[in-house]
Amino acid sequence: MAASRLSLRGGGARGKNAASSPAARLSRQADALASAGRHAEADAAYRAALEADPTLGGTRNNHGNTLRALGRIAEAAGAYRAALAHGLDAALVHYNLASALRQLGETGEAEAAYRRALVRQPDHAEAWNNQANLLRDADRLEEAATGYRRAVTLRPDWGDGHDNFGSALYLLHERGAVDAAARLARLWRRDHPGNPVARHIGAAIAGDGAEPRAPDAYVRQTFDLFAEEFDSKLAELGYRAPELLAARVAADGESSEGGLDVLDAGCGTGLCAAALRPLARRLTGVDLSGGMLERARARQLYDALEEAELVAFLSGRPSAFDLIVAADVLCYFGVLEEALAAAARALRPGGRLAFTVEALEAAGDAPHRVATHGRYAHRAGYVRATLATAGLEVAVFDRDTLRMESGAPVAGLVVLARRPALSPG
Template identity: 45%
Template sequence: MDGRRDALDVVIESALERLRAGDGAGAESALAEAPEGHDDVRVLHPRAAAAHLRGDVEAAERLISAALAATTDPVVVASLHNDLGNMRLEAGDPAAAAEAYAASLAVHPDDAPTWANLATALRMADDPVGAGRAGLRALELEPQGALGRAAVTAAVLSLSGRGREGDALDLVRRWVRLDPDHPGARHRLAALGGLPVPDRAPDEYVETLFDATADAFDPHLAGLRYRAPDLVVDRVAALVGEPAGDLDVADLGCGTGLVGVLVRPWAQTLVGCDLSTNMLRHAQVRGCYDVLHRAELGAFLRAQPTAYDLVVCADTFCYLGDLRAVTAAAAHALRPGGAVVATVERLTDPTGEWRLMPSGRYAHAEEHLRAASCAAGLEEVVTTPVHLRLEAGVPVEGLLWSARRPSRKGHRTGGDNSASGGKDGRVGVD
């Protein structure tokens, strides 16, 4: 290899390192040192990526077009079209992105990630049926692949949200045939009436769902005008009064810590519990918890009798159907006089106490919350209709629920730190 080619390799590697670090300007500076005569696809492709990083979509597309004209290598051509699709999708043009992904697949038809990308673009372009087909193709190519599963799940939710349960059911049945042991596929099938309804979502389904969404969780919910954490903390203030930092508090399904950061002023110790390792990682970064546990919330509560003054839970009971067992577990974990505050999605149909909805989440009737509270020996039960967030621009109806364990004479609210297991901020795995 001659010295000019060696020099080009050094320039390109330097540019790629800077691109991996998100430094588009640095990558462009490195590429400016490329030897003359080497303005070929190896330089044009990273130049396009650098232009995209600094927000110049027009320049990025122009450089991609030049790179496509400079090569006939099918692998490179497919990669360029896929990158073009990513740029267009990020720029808010899913229809044009779908065209680019289709062009990539025309030369490399067995690439599962590109099929998953196409599914995303088609769904965003208001073609959920096409999105479902593309997601299934990704699963055919990579059985049990996370990208294909996520693409099919999103298409199912899109169809259900449009009232097209028949199309959603057909898609999930095809998914189950491809992926028969996946708990998420079977749970979705049950939600659409294709299987008997379980009394709770499988733990593996919940864990996988939130591991996959953890990185984008907070901004996604902000876009939905998510109110559950504020509703929970408002009820805490009404029950407990001004924060004094003297309570032992458990946050069930703590997620990234959206409730924890708000309830922290009341807490002497704050313990978070979640099934998702990725959610717990974000919660630890938030820094509001003394201890985090990876555990199923019922088992977590049953293992800690009379450990807490307050148990809070925002939008986690929607993955449970019959709430009697978890309510009893919460009562078991509360000290006398302690309170539980939670949100659920509201079931307004008078024919049942709870129901698995096409969304894959459970909705609960007010009567079920009162019955579960009574069975657990809780009192001062309050259920308030609320709006939890928006879905497809429509408010999601919910209930804000609170109840209290009966007091015992001489009980002091604010515990002895037995709930914390220490104050080292570690993530414990139960």
């Protein structure tokens, strides 16, 4: 949340002489030091400028930004208030004050300051977004969603804004405000038909029928944004798919330890790599998200990492792998036929495919269903039938807990299947 800097305007002395006054010169020096990240020196220069002319509102605002950068948030709030008191009644100063107050936990005051910023500048997308963050944290989800909607209307290409909007709608739906969430989700899709998050999550929350699988652009955008905190977040959720699959592969007996061509399909940040490396002559990872792959690369456990769509990647590599592992990846596919058939063809005869999906246990006979968080769950019978159609034999088909979500265990299917040794190919 970047603070907004002001040039030497508003409040204080004005005119030609003001711009060349000693106070103005000191203030410009302070701005330059702050821009160079030399905040302690900037702090001293701002103080000197304000001693020379206490009425410089812009200088007080910029001093507030430097104080925030130094972690002196209460002093920063004081500086923004002083800027306002010296006549700099600008949206950006109210916005900066709101951000500092939010950091201080003074949420009521912060909300009022965001409101003042938005009255003065109704097209301030970041203020709508950050005010919505505050409302979301206070569990005022419908108001938050409405704020995020304003933010993405003003900045339609803002990935974080869409992501926040989707998360608020998800929470709203979870809390039982299903109709309100669906109404906002439909507006979201209508207003942003080209945005992949609006398209996929909007449809899931509105209950308007899912796509056969999550669009590639949605997957890429979602995981690029999530990449940095993926590992810590999944650790918090007790994510176990990599270890569950590794245990099934190890227990299967047939291991030519260290001699396999292994594909980590949808490798993400590489959470499966440590378990797969000892099995592999060559370990390849493939993923749609460049952000996730960057983290996988940092592990230095893969021989090759490819940024590609999984089915297209598999289709170009007939009989290339002895083992394909897809942990928590096929939950971004509703229809599994294409992916499982492509995996079967990419395996050598006798090769194995290990994967998890979320189990669809609700009554009904739909083979798969997309949930409001955008992942699909699959019915066990459908998974078995699709494996058979792809020519894969089931070696293991277990139910287990994949992770926690909203405090409840997520039931999954943990599957190991084999391409028959004498498959016709």
